[in-house]
Amino acid sequence: MTGTPTVTRSPPALIPPAGPTPGGTLPLSSIDKMVASLVNLIQVFPPSSLSAAHNDQRAAAAVAAMRNGFARALVPYYPVAGRVAPSGLVVDCTGEGIWFVEAAASCALADVDGLEGCPLLIPAELLLSCPPPGKKLDGFILMAQVTSFTCGGFAVGISFSHAVFDGQGAAQFLKAVGELARGLPELSVAPVWNRDAMPDPPVSPSPQQLTEFTFVTQVADISAASIERVKDEFKEKQAAATSTGEGCSTFDAVTAVVFKCRALALAAALPDDAELRVGFAAGTRHLLRGVLPAVDGYYGSSVYLACFSRTSRAVREAALAELVGAVRVAKDAVPARFTDWMRGGVGHYTVPLDYSTMILSNWRRLGFDEVDYGFGVPGYVFPFNEHVNFVGELYYVRPPAPRRGGVRVVLHCVEQPHAAVFASELAKFS
Structure with missing residues (x-):
């Protein structure tokens, strides 16, 4: 061409x-x-x-x-x-x-x-x-x-x-x-x-003062080998602590990697005691059985924004297995927290929207890559949401075919001064 x-x-x-x-x-x-x-x-x-x-x-x-x-x-x-x-x-x-x-x-x-x-x-x-x-x-x-x-x-x-x-x-x-x-x-x-x-709790989140950032879009591939290495580290840590050798998911491992790499990239921009946060959209359809007359086929929003945080220094110095544990604790808390929200609990769906926060969505199992309009299924599906600049966003997607294996991360969560270090840290897991 x-x-x-x-x-x-x-x-x-x-x-x-x-x-x-x-x-x-x-x-x-x-x-x-x-x-x-x-x-x-x-x-x-x-x-x-x-x-x-x-x-x-x-x-x-x-x-x-x-x-x-x-x-x-x-x-x-x-x-x-x-x-x-x-x-x-x-x-x-x-x-x-x-x-x-x-x-x-x-x-x-x-x-x-x-x-x-x-x-x-x-x-x-x-x-x-x-x-x-x-x-x-x-x-x-x-x-x-x-x-x-x-x-x-x-x-x-x-x-x-x-x-x-x-x-x-x-x-x-x-x-x-x-x-x-x-x-x-x-x-x-x-x-x-x-x-x-759907439940309609009377208390809504308070509006936040939003700051617009100049995020750059990046793409990183986390290899299957790197994911397995993090999983093995977590399993060994669990075995030493509880003798169970409990495993973790690919989502847990990749989230720990991205959290640590972003903290390292922002080290010069944030004080050691700055709170770094990860919010993620957790599906709750399985928790709505008995609430909705029918769950199968429901196409409205049914996600709960889970969140966990650590100080900048704690994330930088933590072993990946420790960060995996933080992800799992946040995931395990979703059923109780979502049930509390449905009963009118306050303080839910509220995460500070600033440079210290990143919100991630896992698109790997949503089904966008299973759609067949008559010319086969997609070889690649990716988001393009560069209009969102008031909070850092990440998306986990399937790598382009035929390079299956591992996870591709589409990132829109750091500004230009921190992009090179972020990419360098992520490349260690490619």
Whole structure:
């Protein structure tokens, strides 16, 4: 390829539901209202047998089937075709539909490193849908853009409202789109709204004074060998302390690594007694059985923000096995703390949003990399949320195929003066 790759986009168009849908309003849950934000992700589909011949007609047919899948899915998922009301409390079931854009890149996926690099060789903004000029994003629930590449591969950019979906719920909806695009007669999982059945504690978190940071985006691969080494260290520590040799999860090991590496990167910027915090979104669907009439198929936000902290010096000097233990204690506390929140407990969902805090999300099992719109499953899925600059964020994703094994971490949590040290420390675990 010669020259800078370009992306030619069609004008945004609304895809309405394929059939009649109910009107009126539906309430959002208390958690929906607390986590309301915009989430962007890009699914990268390598050339499949369907498009290997580089046949434009075949690619057009695949995109048309995908559009049809969205239209059909918006019938059972009819709230998604509506808009979040200006109050932020309900969804207006207007049936307007979702914004959809078709686009074509001037290059092959291989020419832009499969969209795996950082920074991207095609600006992510060109791979994400947007409404027409003059139309505001206010109230939208989902937008999609499918970009075809000259090799026959695709990138699908999705933007969704966290007020209506959590990550697992958004993946559930996209899987439904894929099932209907592929011609399945019915969905494997029926959608469930039931937001009014969620607990609504009377005390809400106090608003915080937010500071905007200039975070840089980085990508680091934590190898399977490094993860196993941390797991072994923790198991040995447990065996020495309790004679049980209890193990830990990949999530625990990677979180300990990232926490320590970030503390080392910020050593010159923060005093030794500064409190460093890790917040993470813990799934609670299993704790909602008996609370919601139906949990399977529920696509609203059902995450609890767990948190733990240590001083900067303590994190820098701690063995990784010790930090793994801190992660596990925070995880083990989630059921009791979430139950306390459901009963009206105060002080939940509140984490200081400053440079000392990082919030992480584990996308490895949400299901975004299992979506098949008719051209196979993605080889790589990654978030793009550089608009969030008031708190550091990290995402755990699956490494691009075929380099499976280990964990890829997409990081947006340090400013430029600390980025080089952070990358250097993380590289020790690659």
